[in-house]
Amino acid sequence: MATIFTELADAWTYDFVRTAFLGGTVCAALSAFVGYFVVLRKMAFAGHALGHIGFAGACAGVLLGWGALPGMLALNVVAATGMGILGERVQKSDLIIGMMLSFALGMGTLFLSLFKGYAGQATIILFGNIWSVSEAQVFDLMVLTGLSLLVLLAIFRPLLFSSLEPELAEAKGVPLRLVSVIFYILVAVAVALASQIVGVLLVFTLLIGPPATALRFCRTVWPGILLSLAIGVGVTWASLLLAYFTNWPVSFWAPSLLFAFYLLSAGVTYRRSPG
Amino acid sequence: MTTQRDAPPSIRFTSLTVRYGDDAVITDFSGTIQPGEFIAVLGPNGAGKSTLLKTLLGLLKPSSGGIEIFGEAPRRGNPQIGYMPQLRSNASSTSLSGRAYLHAVLEGYRWGFSWPSSSRDDVVLAALKAVDAESFMDRSFDVLSGGERQRISLAQALLGQPQILLLDEPLLNLDPRRQGELIEMVDSVRKKLNVTVLFVGHDVNPLTQVMDRVLYIAGGKAALGMVDEVINSEALSRLYDAQMKVIKVEDMLFIMAADQRTIEHGDHFH
Ligand SMILES: Nc1ncnc2c1ncn2[C@@H]1O[C@H](COP(=O)(O)OP(=O)(O)OP(=O)(O)O)[C@@H](O)[C@H]1O
Ligand SMILES: [Mg+2]
Numbered sequence: 001m002a003t004i005f006t007e008l009a010d011a012w013t014y015d016f017v018r019t020a021f022l023g024g025t026v027c028a029a030l031s032a033f034v035g036y037f038v039v040l041r042k043m044a045f046a047g048h049a050l051g052h053i054g055f056a057g058a059c060a061g062v063l064l065g066w067g068a069l070p071g072m073l074a075l076n077v078v079a080a081t082g083m084g085i086l087g088e089r090v091q092k093s094d095l096i097i098g099m100m101l102s103f104a105l106g107m108g109t110l111f112l113s114l115f116k117g118y119a120g121q122a123t124i125i126l127f128g129n130i131w132s133v134s135e136a137q138v139f140d141l142m143v144l145t146g147l148s149l150l151v152l153l154a155i156f157r158p159l160l161f162s163s164l165e166p167e168l169a170e171a172k173g174v175p176l177r178l179v180s181v182i183f184y185i186l187v188a189v190a191v192a193l194a195s196q197i198v199g200v201l202l203v204f205t206l207l208i209g210p211p212a213t214a215l216r217f218c219r220t221v222w223p224g225i226l227l228s229l230a231i232g233v234g235v236t237w238a239s240l241l242l243a244y245f246t247n248w249p250v251s252f253w254a255p256s257l258l259f260a261f262y263l264l265s266a267g268v269t270y271r272r273s274p275g
Numbered sequence: 276m277t278t279q280r281d282a283p284p285s286i287r288f289t290s291l292t293v294r295y296g297d298d299a300v301i302t303d304f305s306g307t308i309q310p311g312e313f314i315a316v317l318g319p320n321g322a323g324k325s326t327l328l329k330t331l332l333g334l335l336k337p338s339s340g341g342i343e344i345f346g347e348a349p350r351r352g353n354p355q356i357g358y359m360p361q362l363r364s365n366a367s368s369t370s371l372s373g374r375a376y377l378h379a380v381l382e383g384y385r386w387g388f389s390w391p392s393s394s395r396d397d398v399v400l401a402a403l404k405a406v407d408a409e410s411f412m413d414r415s416f417d418v419l420s421g422g423e424r425q426r427i428s429l430a431q432a433l434l435g436q437p438q439i440l441l442l443d444e445p446l447l448n449l450d451p452r453r454q455g456e457l458i459e460m461v462d463s464v465r466k467k468l469n470v471t472v473l474f475v476g477h478d479v480n481p482l483t484q485v486m487d488r489v490l491y492i493a494g495g496k497a498a499l500g501m502v503d504e505v506i507n508s509e510a511l512s513r514l515y516d517a518q519m520k521v522i523k524v525e526d527m528l529f530i531m532a533a534d535q536r537t538i539e540h541g542d543h544f545h
Contacts, residue, residue: 154388171360219370222391
């Protein structure tokens with residue numbers, strides 16, 4: 001027992017561990033909060049697609065020398081604005097999203113083939129590498145998360161209302177399209193940040209896993225959001241610790257833990273309400 | 276009616292015409308509805324009942340003519356109107372509770388966020404009590420029966436003490452006993468608060484006891500009047516532009532297309 005604590009204390013003296021935890025925490029928190037509404041609005045597939053679109057953006061960013069995150073943010077925000085404007089039609093059409101997604105992956109592959117260091121960059125973008133995030137990058141992540149949370153709180157009530165009952169919300173004066181566009185952009189940012197921890201292939205894990213589990217347990221909104229945050233951040237911490245000690249990737253631990261958690265919660269709620 | 280004559284009408288239609296593109300849904304319709312009146316809005320599928328409500332809500336602009344609501348043009352977000360949309364399955368497949376749903380609707384049109392507060396709790400609880408939904412208000416929306424959802428949806432329409440209730444097919448999915456209970460509920464709210472009710476339905480019979488007048492929409496036209504004035508063979512034939520037959524059996528009205536011998540209303544519950 002004592003050795004674990006000394007090892008932990010030891011780990012904490014490394015800068016890269018502290019930055020990884022800080023970066024992981026803010027990214028996971030934003031994903032868990034934004035993801036709550038993604039699940040409510042049933043736009044999980046759109047979130048998934050934004051991850052793949054982000055892949056193309058990240059590759060383009062690397063190619064242009066901006067870095068992966070700015071490239072990803074730029075393309076994601078453009079795509080998200082489009083999705084938000086098309087609104088309901090995109091949400092209902094898995095086909096359009098599927099086409100955009102494969103197109104983006106194709107573009108990403110092209111960009112990757114255009115520069116050297118292909119394999120290394122691709123792996124980082126696809127699977128993330130939170131250990132290699134620098135202090136300056138963590139600062140960017142924190143600023144982006146802070147801004148996104150402010151915007152999310154500013155549109156909280158109309159977003160919730162229009163997620164549940166769009167027609168009624170419109171009748172009550174909610175500008176549906178504006179709210180939808182702003183929200184898609186928030187999803188785009190959350191996806192870009194989540195991919196820093198687990199990579200674009202696994203953003204789904206952090207964006208959907210925690211809120212989907214929270215919604216199973218909480219029938220009211222704020223407790224649901226808080227539980228989602230707790231699960232998202234908790235799983236990220238646990239994965240970072242396990243990854244540190246086992247040397248297996250975070251991108252293995254995070255989805256595995258969440259999946260186990262989800263199965264456990266499904267079992268509990270299934271038992272509670274048979275049939 | 277108990278209303279004073281000089282009070283402004285609740286709703287006034289003046290030569291109202293509503294179209295989608297070139298298709299006229301309602302043509303040149305005029306009429307007034309007084310505060311506290313219970314109006315049954317009837318007509319076949321696709322006649323324009325929901326469209327009329329959307330026009331009152333300001334979601335749809337009249338092509339010509341106009342509507343006044345307490346003397347003013349319809350506008351989105353009018354707090355005088357409570358609205359219960361026609362139930363769609365995807366809107367109610369959330370695992371949130373009915374109570375949480377009402378909290379989301381209450382002040383949901385305002386920017387920003389709000390923490391839970393006891394004064395809002397009270398408002399929500401009062402609305403849920405009014406529709407007798409206390410026993411299932413904390414249950415997940417997606418496990419509620421159709422009738423329970425309808426009552427939560429009605430409670431939502433009562434939030435904010437509206438003076439006009441626009442209810443789009445609140446009897447959908449209800450068995451005859453539940454239909455009667457819901458109509459009673461709406462009627463008692465109306466009497467208590469002198470609310471004007473526009474109640475969209477497919478069948479006139481469950482409503483005959485409580486309603487004051489009928490607004491019938493068919494064939495791109497609308498007619499407002501007492502049941503006997505509107506639901507008779509001649510008047511309906513004029514609306515439908517086809518030979519219609521109204522048959523009365525022990526106070527029950529049945530409407531049939533004379534040539535097809537099909538019952539237009541009275542036998543279907545969707
Ligand atoms: N946004 C729209 N654009 C074009 N046409 C529309 C639109 N909404 C409705 N319509 C058409 O207008 C007509 C009236 O529709 P509405 O929904 O008002 O009928 P309704 O009387 O409520 O029918 P139901 O009993 O089936 O609910 C229908 O023919 C419908 O297809
Ligand atoms: Mg309708």
